[in-house]
Amino acid sequence: MSRLRRLVEAPLWAMLWKELVQLRRDRMTLGLMLGIPAIQLALFGFAIQTEVRHVPTVVLDESHSSESRRLVEVFRNSGNFDIVARVSDRHALAVEIETGRANAALVIPPEFMRDVRRGRPAQAQVIVDAADPLASQAALSGAQLAAAARAGELAGAGPARLDVRVRPWYNPGLRSPVYIVPGIIGVLLSLTLVLITSMAVVRERERGTLEQLIVTPIDKTSLVLGKILPFLLIGYVQITVILVLGRVLFRVPMLGSLPLLYLLSLAFIVASLALGLLMSTLVRSQVQAMQLSFLFLLPNILLSGFMFPRQAMPELARWIGAALPLTYFLTILRGVLLKGTGWAELWPEALALVGFAVGLVVLSVARFHKTIE
Amino acid sequence: MSEPSWSNAVVAEGLRKSFGPLVAVEGLSMTIRRGEVFGFLGPNGSGKTTTIRMLCGLMEPSGGTATVVGYDVRRDAEQIRRRIGYMSQKFGLYDDLSVGENLKFYASIYGLHGAGRRARIAELLADLGLAPRVGQLAGTLSGGWKQRLALACAMAHRPAMLFLDEPTAGVDPASRRIFWHKIHDLAAQGTTILVTTHYMDEAAQCGRLAFLSRGRLIAVGTVAEVLEHFHQPTIEDVFIELQRRDEGAVV
Numbered sequence: 001m002s003r004l005r006r007l008v009e010a011p012l013w014a015m016l017w018k019e020l021v022q023l024r025r026d027r028m029t030l031g032l033m034l035g036i037p038a039i040q041l042a043l044f045g046f047a048i049q050t051e052v053r054h055v056p057t058v059v060l061d062e063s064h065s066s067e068s069r070r071l072v073e074v075f076r077n078s079g080n081f082d083i084v085a086r087v088s089d090r091h092a093l094a095v096e097i098e099t100g101r102a103n104a105a106l107v108i109p110p111e112f113m114r115d116v117r118r119g120r121p122a123q124a125q126v127i128v129d130a131a132d133p134l135a136s137q138a139a140l141s142g143a144q145l146a147a148a149a150r151a152g153e154l155a156g157a158g159p160a161r162l163d164v165r166v167r168p169w170y171n172p173g174l175r176s177p178v179y180i181v182p183g184i185i186g187v188l189l190s191l192t193l194v195l196i197t198s199m200a201v202v203r204e205r206e207r208g209t210l211e212q213l214i215v216t217p218i219d220k221t222s223l224v225l226g227k228i229l230p231f232l233l234i235g236y237v238q239i240t241v242i243l244v245l246g247r248v249l250f251r252v253p254m255l256g257s258l259p260l261l262y263l264l265s266l267a268f269i270v271a272s273l274a275l276g277l278l279m280s281t282l283v284r285s286q287v288q289a290m291q292l293s294f295l296f297l298l299p300n301i302l303l304s305g306f307m308f309p310r311q312a313m314p315e316l317a318r319w320i321g322a323a324l325p326l327t328y329f330l331t332i333l334r335g336v337l338l339k340g341t342g343w344a345e346l347w348p349e350a351l352a353l354v355g356f357a358v359g360l361v362v363l364s365v366a367r368f369h370k371t372i373e
Numbered sequence: 374m375s376e377p378s379w380s381n382a383v384v385a386e387g388l389r390k391s392f393g394p395l396v397a398v399e400g401l402s403m404t405i406r407r408g409e410v411f412g413f414l415g416p417n418g419s420g421k422t423t424t425i426r427m428l429c430g431l432m433e434p435s436g437g438t439a440t441v442v443g444y445d446v447r448r449d450a451e452q453i454r455r456r457i458g459y460m461s462q463k464f465g466l467y468d469d470l471s472v473g474e475n476l477k478f479y480a481s482i483y484g485l486h487g488a489g490r491r492a493r494i495a496e497l498l499a500d501l502g503l504a505p506r507v508g509q510l511a512g513t514l515s516g517g518w519k520q521r522l523a524l525a526c527a528m529a530h531r532p533a534m535l536f537l538d539e540p541t542a543g544v545d546p547a548s549r550r551i552f553w554h555k556i557h558d559l560a561a562q563g564t565t566i567l568v569t570t571h572y573m574d575e576a577a578q579c580g581r582l583a584f585l586s587r588g589r590l591i592a593v594g595t596v597a598e599v600l601e602h603f604h605q606p607t608i609e610d611v612f613i614e615l616q617r618r619d620e621g622a623v624v
Contacts, residue, residue, distance in 0.1 A: 014481035018470065025469045212465030212526075213428050216482045217454040370450070372431050 015226020058102035065113035067269040080142030084243035181246035182333035197276025198289040214370040226275040235269035255340030274360035382565035389436035397423040412579030413569040419585040433549030468512025483530035517548030534565040562598030
């Protein structure tokens with residue numbers, strides 16, 4: 001009874017009530033909270049096209065056969081390659097690539113037609129200008145897709161005669177929005193949640209309301225949780241907005257369990273909010289809070305696997321990435337949305353996020369002092 | 374926990390506060406008796422606010438000791454916070470909450486709930502004449518009304534002691550008079566009050582005065598005692614004399 005009474009009368013409820021009333025009146029912040037995800041999603045989704053279509057391609061056809069012309073046709077029709085030139089020797093091909101007129105080359109050797117007809121593995125070579133790793137990656141995948149398409153056609157007439165080893169999974173169209181949108185959910189949540197919590201506390205400090213508040217007997221936990229929890233709501237609204245828009249605008253699939261995604265998001269949101277609170281104990285003004293939040297955004301974008309695959313990173317960068325909650329959340333987001341993975345595969349990431357959440361809340365409560373120095 | 378018995382609301386011994394090389398308060402010793410209205414006077418930057426903040430547990434003293442309503446400021450800051458009310462120099466309530474909402478919030482934080490809270494809020498609203506403005510956003514109140522609301526919030530839990538840091542700065546004379554009536558009422562009911570002011574008519578209404586200069590307490594006593602100590606005809610003259618000495622020391 002007395003324990004229940006203590007719970008009901010905890011200052012936490014007063015804090016939550018106050019924060020929600022203030023949030024409701026702050027139309028500007030509320031609008032930004034909902035508008036930012038929509039705008040960012042559209043920007044990122046349309047602007048960041050990591051798939052490369054229409055790669056300028058030079059063709060060296062030494063086979064001069066119906067089969068080789070057919071292969072070139074398949075490449076062209078995939079939309080990934082634009083045939084910009086046809087050359088008759090290797091040297092001319094190298095010149096085309098070196099001058100940048102072409103970023104890829106399709107080389108079909110003289111024996112191509114003969115191998116296809118005899119049912120031997122026929123080889124064609126795709127050369128890619130690897131100066132832009134993203135573009136070359138896409139071109140490689142595109143080439144394999146095109147080859148696979150042609151092999152499929154030939155398979156109708158007998159055993160498969162074009163050998164294809166690698167095929168991109170989960171996103172066969174190589175459409176980057178599908179890959180980017182789940183990432184945007186994570187990046188946007190990290191940015192806005194960290195930013196608004198750190199600002200919310202620093203704003204109270206700047207306005208002098210924190211001084212009046214900490215001279216009361218309110219306990220630190222109520223104060224900290226009261227500041228954090230209302231933004232949980234904001235976090236969930238943001239996730240929902242991005243998921244719905246991602247589906248409508250970019251046809252992002254939702255293969256896994258939505259309730260699981262929402263459940264696992266909880267740990268990530270709490271971790272981000274606690275991090276914001278921790279930052280607020282380090283800065284003196286809202287401007288500093290904003291700067292620190294953006295500083296935090298950078299490694300999140302670069303090292304979490306949002307833009308670049310983590311496997312390709314040097315060890316130090318991988319370690320830093322492993323210290324970011326977003327890294328784990330991205331695996332969860334992409335897993336649930338794009339691959340339909342469930343709890344059985346994702347529990348290590350979930351555990352890591354819960355660890356971050358608990359650790360950061362404890363740390364921010366410990367660092368938060370009821371003094372004004 | 375047993376309540377410590379206390380006859381002096383504040384007992385400070387050699388209280389000291391420094392911010393890096395800057396010493397804000399040095400060797401401050403004083404006693405404030407239970408139920409008295411104690412005035413804190415001194416030029417800007419003389420250490421009044423820093424002292425109040427140390428006594429309220431908002432700042433850790435760099436040296437010395439102090440007890441407030443029987444509790445040590447270092448060890449039992451939370452116990453002190455339950456028993457005191459504080460009005461900061463700057464309006465510290467929420468501009469985007471109404472008068473009623475600010476009161477409800479602070480009453481809840483101070484542990485009032487349900488019918489008890491409703492009754493206390495109604496009482497405070499009536500007491501300070503805030504009832505007609507209960508729905509108005511605090512940010513849109515004028516100075517005098519803000520100050521009344523701040524006092525209402527600070528005394529929501531009937532504290533044993535009130536710390537009022539320049540409560541009447543920038544407030545019109547009529548509001549100041551009402552405010553001081555309220556202070557005398559509270560004192561008559563046994564509330565100890567520490568108040569800082571730059572208005573000499575207000576200083577004259579305090580039971581005892583303390584003068585601070587450059588972080589040091591230089592005189593304590595009744596109005597008459599202070600005037601005699603400095604050989605000046607009015608408190609204002611004492612004040613100006615002090616400021617002159619300060620500036621002389623700087624030059």
